[in-house]
Amino acid sequence: MGLTELLMHFNLTRQEATIYKTLFAEGELTGYEVAKLTGISRSNTYTSLAGLVAKGAAYVIEGAATRYTPVPIEEFCENKIRQLHQIKQDLVKNMPVKKEDTEGYITITGEKNILDKIKNMLLEAKERVYLSVAQNTLTLILPELKDGLSRGLKLVIITNHSFELMDATVFQAEKPPHQIRLIVDSTKALTGDIPEGENASCLFSKNKNLVELLKESLKNEITLIDIMKGK
Numbered sequence: 001m002g003l004t005e006l007l008m009h010f011n012l013t014r015q016e017a018t019i020y021k022t023l024f025a026e027g028e029l030t031g032y033e034v035a036k037l038t039g040i041s042r043s044n045t046y047t048s049l050a051g052l053v054a055k056g057a058a059y060v061i062e063g064a065a066t067r068y069t070p071v072p073i074e075e076f077c078e079n080k081i082r083q084l085h086q087i088k089q090d091l092v093k094n095m096p097v098k099k100e101d102t103e104g105y106i107t108i109t110g111e112k113n114i115l116d117k118i119k120n121m122l123l124e125a126k127e128r129v130y131l132s133v134a135q136n137t138l139t140l141i142l143p144e145l146k147d148g149l150s151r152g153l154k155l156v157i158i159t160n161h162s163f164e165l166m167d168a169t170v171f172q173a174e175k176p177p178h179q180i181r182l183i184v185d186s187t188k189a190l191t192g193d194i195p196e197g198e199n200a201s202c203l204f205s206k207n208k209n210l211v212e213l214l215k216e217s218l219k220n221e222i223t224l225i226d227i228m229k230g231k
Helices: 003-008 014-026 031-038 042-054 073-094 111-124 135-150 208-230
Strands: 058-061 067-070 105-109 128-133 154-159 169-172 179-184 188-193 201-205
Touching (some): 014 031, 014 042, 031 042, 042 067, 105 111, 111 179, 111 201, 128 208, 154 208, 169 208, 201 208
Parallel strands (some): 128 154, 154 169
Antiparallel strands (some): 058 067, 105 201, 179 188, 188 201
């Protein structure tokens, strides 16, 4: 993902992101200079500069000619994150009361959405986590696994390559490259495949039968690993 796309995640339009990068590269500029450097029309340039100022990404320097300077990237990002955190608190406080979760099955598609769900499950875990996953996926959720261990979680991992994680119990076994099976606190389960892109699909549920079925499957897999070690 390029710089422009990354900046757009902070609520900048593509033209605003382009101008923001130009201000960083060139320093203080007038609207005319920005338009000349970027090739953006003058009318769109001034609209985008006004947008950058309104969104806290640029400051106006008054003088004989109005000039613009970028807000430092760390400051701009931290301000946005702080605003989003406050918005999150307001949303959590004011949303309608959620009905009790059912024990139905929820299909989650797309690699990013599945990884987000896995990370949230790990962050919400209170006691124990059982995880069977290939190492290429394991590395993507390593910060959340370490956070869980720091909170005293019992963590059991089955993966397809040699892997060490202090305080975790790790077993090595052959695994399909994209398969994942995850159980959290014996109450939530996620299973499926997460290849790169939008073809990824997993099933999430709090259904007791599914949780117990996956737990038994993982126990059997661990037993088989121990048997193979003993040969």
